[in-house]
Amino acid sequence: MTTFVDRVELHVAAGSGGHGCASVHREKFKPLGGPDGGNGGRGGNVVLVVDQSVTTLLEYHHSPHRRATNGRPGEGGNRSGKDGSDLVLRVPDGTVVLDRAGDVLADLVGEGTSYVAAQGGRGGLGNAALASTRRKAPGFALLGEPGWSGDVVLELKTVADVALVGYPSAGKSSLISVLSAARPKIADYPFTTLVPNLGVVTAGETVYTVADVPGLIPGASQGKGLGLEFLRHVERCSVLVHVLDTATLESDRDPLSDLDVIESELSEYGGLDGRPRVVVLNKIDIPDGRDLAEMVRPELEARGFEIHEVSAVSREGLKELSYALASRVAEARSAKPKAAATRVVIRPKAVDDTGFTVRAEGEGLYRVRGEKPERWVRQTDFQNDEAVGYLADRLNRLGVEDALVKAGARPGDGVAIGAEDNAVVFDWEPSLTAGAEMLGRRGEDHRFAEPRPAAQRRREREAERAEEQQG
Incomplete structure (x- = not known):
């Protein structure tokens, strides 16, 4: 049964925002007391948080689908809906978050470091929040936005100061077991170590961590053996320690050729050329091993290695060895640049940035892209004519109609707002008004208008009957 997982594909979905409420305040002798619909609640986020007690991504290997809760819809009486609860996912220290294309989204190092993997949707505004001096009694509310959903890849890169690398059965696990309190599995057959082991070493005033990486073999960088699966665990290490077996029973191997093979694999993997190297000639308790170590030492020193x-x-x-590694680690730590004070970088938009684009696509079709237009479309209830009119007003104020005219659009041409796979398409009519006759100007409801004199209402009914007779 798998007990260690250091790479998973996680399917995350944030909560959707709750819909706003379209409500009218009613009480005795005042049935239409004004809009009092509350706003919808925000959808919950999916948040990744580093927890030192977590050492593997096994939990997400078995349960890769994670979803946050939705926001609650608003209610009458100016009651806003409850926000959705954030879903907090605990990950090991050193977890890297990538998208499907392999681009790094976040590098989570340090207890408590967090990253919002999926943003919850905004809650829709209720009609009370949409009321204004021009629109005193909106008969509609905005819909909640859907939360973001998609796939992210989590990769664990061990956070350690020293990495022990070498052939299988070179003695890396035995070495870490005597340098620290770690107790890895030790046996006399290759690939005993199947997962990276961490140990804490104290040398004087320096405390550092050592990682025992599963053995490498020729072709590890191309996927042979177990090396490729765990080479990522040496990327964060400050010092690389080559553990060479001086008492190997294989006739075609010796410490020099082993070193050349491992260095070749590290070079093929990339990104490790500048790390300090230390060579450990292991198993000198065996007579032949001590003799071989004395033979190869001059050649290794000639190459510039610390032996x-x-x-x-x-x-x-x-x-x-422990004090020498502590000295190397201390040098690496002092060479790291100190964390600079947090700076806020402000990048103002260009003066001519309208926040949207209009592009002609084929004969008689124009596509509008932009954060605001697409969000407004998602928030619109197209079953409500007043809401559609409100959307048209917002687009007009943003300058979409003027941009369509400049792009050559004509009345009746198709206009698509959004991406090709999820767009709202309609026939464009400049200065589109709401379709329902009961609505006066966009966003107004005649039920809240001041009562008209009886004589005026009588004249209007007579005019309507005369018009019907003529028709």
């Missing part, structure tokens, strides 16, 4: 001869069994040379 340590150690034995995980007799613990020879381990104290010197």
Whole structure:
């Protein structure tokens, strides 16, 4: 059964916003007391938060579909709907968030670091919030926006100071078990280590973490063995330690060729060329191993490597190694630039930025794209003529009608607002008015108008009957 997972594809869906409410205040002797519809609640977000107690992405491997709750709709009496609850997903320290194309969205390092993976939809405004001096009694409300939904990829890159790399059975697990309190599985067969193991080492005043990476073999960067699955875990390490087996039983291997193979695989993987290297010649407790270590040491020193001869069994040379690694880690930490003060970068929009674009597509079809027009379309109840009229007013004030005229649109041409797969298409009529005769100007309801004199109402009825007789 899988117990360690360091890469998953997560399907997240934020909550949708609640719809606004179209309501009229009613009380005795005052049946039409004005609009009192409340706003809809915001949809819940999906938030990733680093938790040090989490060490694997196994939970999301088994349950990859996660959804936040929706906002509640508004109600009469100026009661706003309840916001949806945020869904908080705990992830290990060092989790990288990517999109489907492989672009990095966030790098989550440090306890409590968070990232909103899916943004909840806005709640729709109720008719009380839409009322104004021109529109005293709106008979409609705005719909809530749908929350964002899509796929993100989570990759775990271990946060450690030192990475032990080498062939399978080179003694990396034994080494980390004696340097720290970690207790990885140790056996005398290849690929005993199936997951990265972390250990904490204290050397003087320096405390650092060591990662035991599963063994690499030739072709690991192309997917052979287990190396490719775990090479990402060495990316954050400040120091790379080559653990070379000086007592291998394989006749075609020796420490120098092993080092060349591992260096080649690290180079093929990329991004690790500038990391300091330390070479550990392991298993010198075996006579042949000590002899071979003495033979290859001059060649390794000629290549510029720092050499340590150690034995995980007799613990020879381990104290010197731990202090040498602590010194390397301290140098790497001091070389890192200090975190700069948080700066707020303000990028004002261009003077001629209208916030939308109009593009001709084929004969008699124009497409409008922009954050505001597309959001307004999503918020509109197209079953309500007054709401459609309100949308037309908003588009006109934004300048969409003028832009359509400049683009060559004519009355009756098709206008699509939004992307091709999710657009609202209508026949364009300049200065479109609401269709219902009961509505006066857009966004007005004659039921809230002041009563007219009886003589005026009588004259209007007579005129309507005369018109019907003539027709």
